Amino acid sequence: xxxxxxxxxxxxxxxxxxxxxxxxxxxxxxxxxxxxxxxxxxxxxxxxxxxxxxxxxxxxxxxxxxxxxxxxxxxxxxxxxxxxxxxxxxxxxxxxxxxxxxxxxxxxxxxxxx
Numbered sequence: 001x002x003x004x005x006x007x008x009x010x011x012x013x014x015x016x017x018x019x020x021x022x023x024x025x026x027x028x029x030x031x032x033x034x035x036x037x038x039x040x041x042x043x044x045x046x047x048x049x050x051x052x053x054x055x056x057x058x059x060x061x062x063x064x065x066x067x068x069x070x071x072x073x074x075x076x077x078x079x080x081x082x083x084x085x086x087x088x089x090x091x092x093x094x095x096x097x098x099x100x101x102x103x104x105x106x107x108x109x110x111x112x113x114x
Contacts, residue, residue, distance in 0.1 A: 001037060001038065002026075002030070002038060003038045003039070003040065005038075005040040006026065006038045006040060006045040009022075009040065009043075009044075009045055010022045010023055010026065010045075013059060015094065017094045017095070018059055018064050021064045021092055021098055022045075022057055022059070022064060024098070024100060025057050025064070025066055025098075025100075025103070026045065026057065028100050028103060028104050028107075029047045029054070029055050029107065031104070032104045032107050032108050032111070033047065033049050033054050033055075033107065033108075033111045034049075035049065035050075036048065036049055036054060037049075037051075044056055044057065044058045045057045049111050049114040050114050052069070052070070052114045053069040053070075054068070054069055054070070054107065054110070054111040054114060055067060055068055055069065055107060055111075056069075062093055062094070063091045063092060063093050064091070064092045065089055065090070065091045065092075066089070066090050066091075066092070066103065067083070067087055067088070067089045068087065068088050068089075068103075068106055068107050068110050069086065069087045069110065070086065070087075070110045070111065070113065070114055071083075071085065071086060071087055071088045071106075071110045072085045072086050073109075073113075074106060074109045074110050076088050076106065077102070088106075090103070
C-alpha cells in the first residue's frame with residue numbers, strides 16, 4: 001500500500017533527479033517485496049515486511065541514499081555499499097547511474113527471511 005505521506009515526501013524534493021530516483025526506488029521496493037508496507041519515520045520513507053525494516057530512502061542536498069536491512073547473510077559488491085553487517089547503504093548523486101536490477105536482487109535476498 002502506498003501512503004500519501006511518502007508520495008508527498010518525494011514530490012516536494014527540489015531536485016528533479018532526486019524525484020526520479022526516489023520514485024523508481026519506491027516502485028522497485030513494491031515490485032520486489034510482496035506485501036511491503038510504507039511508513040514515514042524520522043522524516044524518511046521506511047519500507048517494512050511483516051513489521052520489520054526492509055529498506056529506507058533518504059535524501060540530502062546532493063544525494064539520495066538507499067538502505068537495505070537484514071543484510072548479514074547477503075554478499076554485496078565491493079566498494080559500492082557502506083555500513084555494518086546488518087544494514088548496507090548506497091548513495092547516488094546527480095547523473096550517477098542506478099542499477100535497479102542489482103538493488104532489487106539484493107533487497108529480495110535480504111528481505112526473504114523477514
